[in-house]
Amino acid sequence: MQRIPILKMGPFLLVTIQVDLHDRLVMALQDDLTNMVSKTGARGVLIDISSLDMVDSFIGRMLGGIAAVTRLMDAQTVVVGMQPAVAITMVELGLDLPGVLTALNVERGMELLRSRLGLVREMAHDIDTKA
Amino acid sequence: MATQITRLLMERKEKLLQIWMEGQVSELSLRLDRMTSQDLYRQSKEFVDAFVAAVASGNVEDLNRHEWEPVRRMLVQISVSRSHQGFSPTETANYIFSLKEVLIRLIQSELNNQIDVFVQEFIPLSRVLDKLGLITFDSYTRAREEIIIRQQQEMLELSTPVIRVWDGILALPLIGTLDSGRTQVIMENLLRGIQDTNSDVAILDISGVPTVDTLVAQHIMKTVSAARLMGAECIISGIRPEIAQTIVQLGVDLSMVKTRASLAGALRLAYEMRKLTVVPAGKG
Numbered sequence: 001m002q003r004i005p006i007l008k009m010g011p012f013l014l015v016t017i018q019v020d021l022h023d024r025l026v027m028a029l030q031d032d033l034t035n036m037v038s039k040t041g042a043r044g045v046l047i048d049i050s051s052l053d054m055v056d057s058f059i060g061r062m063l064g065g066i067a068a069v070t071r072l073m074d075a076q077t078v079v080v081g082m083q084p085a086v087a088i089t090m091v092e093l094g095l096d097l098p099g100v101l102t103a104l105n106v107e108r109g110m111e112l113l114r115s116r117l118g119l120v121r122e123m124a125h126d127i128d129t130k131a
Numbered sequence: 132m133a134t135q136i137t138r139l140l141m142e143r144k145e146k147l148l149q150i151w152m153e154g155q156v157s158e159l160s161l162r163l164d165r166m167t168s169q170d171l172y173r174q175s176k177e178f179v180d181a182f183v184a185a186v187a188s189g190n191v192e193d194l195n196r197h198e199w200e201p202v203r204r205m206l207v208q209i210s211v212s213r214s215h216q217g218f219s220p221t222e223t224a225n226y227i228f229s230l231k232e233v234l235i236r237l238i239q240s241e242l243n244n245q246i247d248v249f250v251q252e253f254i255p256l257s258r259v260l261d262k263l264g265l266i267t268f269d270s271y272t273r274a275r276e277e278i279i280i281r282q283q284q285e286m287l288e289l290s291t292p293v294i295r296v297w298d299g300i301l302a303l304p305l306i307g308t309l310d311s312g313r314t315q316v317i318m319e320n321l322l323r324g325i326q327d328t329n330s331d332v333a334i335l336d337i338s339g340v341p342t343v344d345t346l347v348a349q350h351i352m353k354t355v356s357a358a359r360l361m362g363a364e365c366i367i368s369g370i371r372p373e374i375a376q377t378i379v380q381l382g383v384d385l386s387m388v389k390t391r392a393s394l395a396g397a398l399r400l401a402y403e404m405r406k407l408t409v410v411p412a413g414k415g
Binding site for chain 1: 329358360
């Protein structure tokens, strides 16, 4: 069965959705992500949905669900790169994902996660000491 | 079947055109600023040529046949251009109806005593001219409607500009009554603007919105939610005292949304959110 790859980047997990999502695939993603969070102790999950141009109510709800589950496991989820059309559909469906962080793109999403987790100073410190 | 009238038309084409032109020019004398008499002459000559050719084909019954195709096409073109030039519907339809009048007079003077020929042969021709008049009217109206629809769309676009105030900060001054059609355009424009300019702060200024009811408030909330889903934060500004009161009286909960009384306040907040400071010159 098709799976969505989950990449580990430092304290974060990066999920880039490149295929059309269907119900089974999202459920598998939720399973994989929760396992991965517990295995790696990741502090943040970044889901890039910029190549997704259609979302139905089930997938919208699952995105919210993934965020809620990972938060229980102490990992902050940020959804990035939502297309305008997808955002409109989600709002029309009444799925405005309360409690889920959002960002314009992967870069901003990473920044957001770092600042949320108080990792900014450490990073800055790293750069300072290296310089 | 070369009837008497057909023959007459072919022989007297030049005269017909001449009388028709005289009639049109005297009628249109005020309108010649919209088109020159040379243009009118060229147009009318082409039309008379096509018309006489079509009548000469012998078919004066069915305008959908190919003999009439050039006439119909020409007429549609003329009506469309007249509607663009600002002629009134009557003036446009008169183009054909004045030809009919000229025809009657010409035929009458040539076929002096032959009333029965006149009746027999002119009635089908008259019917054709009436149908042509209807085609004129139809294409005129259609062209007008197209203009109106285009203008409506342009107004929608014009009335909802998305302005880049600073790197990563957009402003949308909303002006006029917000109905569901406009709010949809506003939402789409804003979201597209967010994506195109990579902005994460958007200011929705409602100073120019005369009234806010529950529906408008709901639309604004939807827009704010959609922008948030994309990763941008909205600030609503320009909330006048009356509007603030109405919002509270309506029981609309805007506590989740950042609001400011003025655009200046919203700008200040936006700069803060982007960690920017404005410093007076010389004090840097």
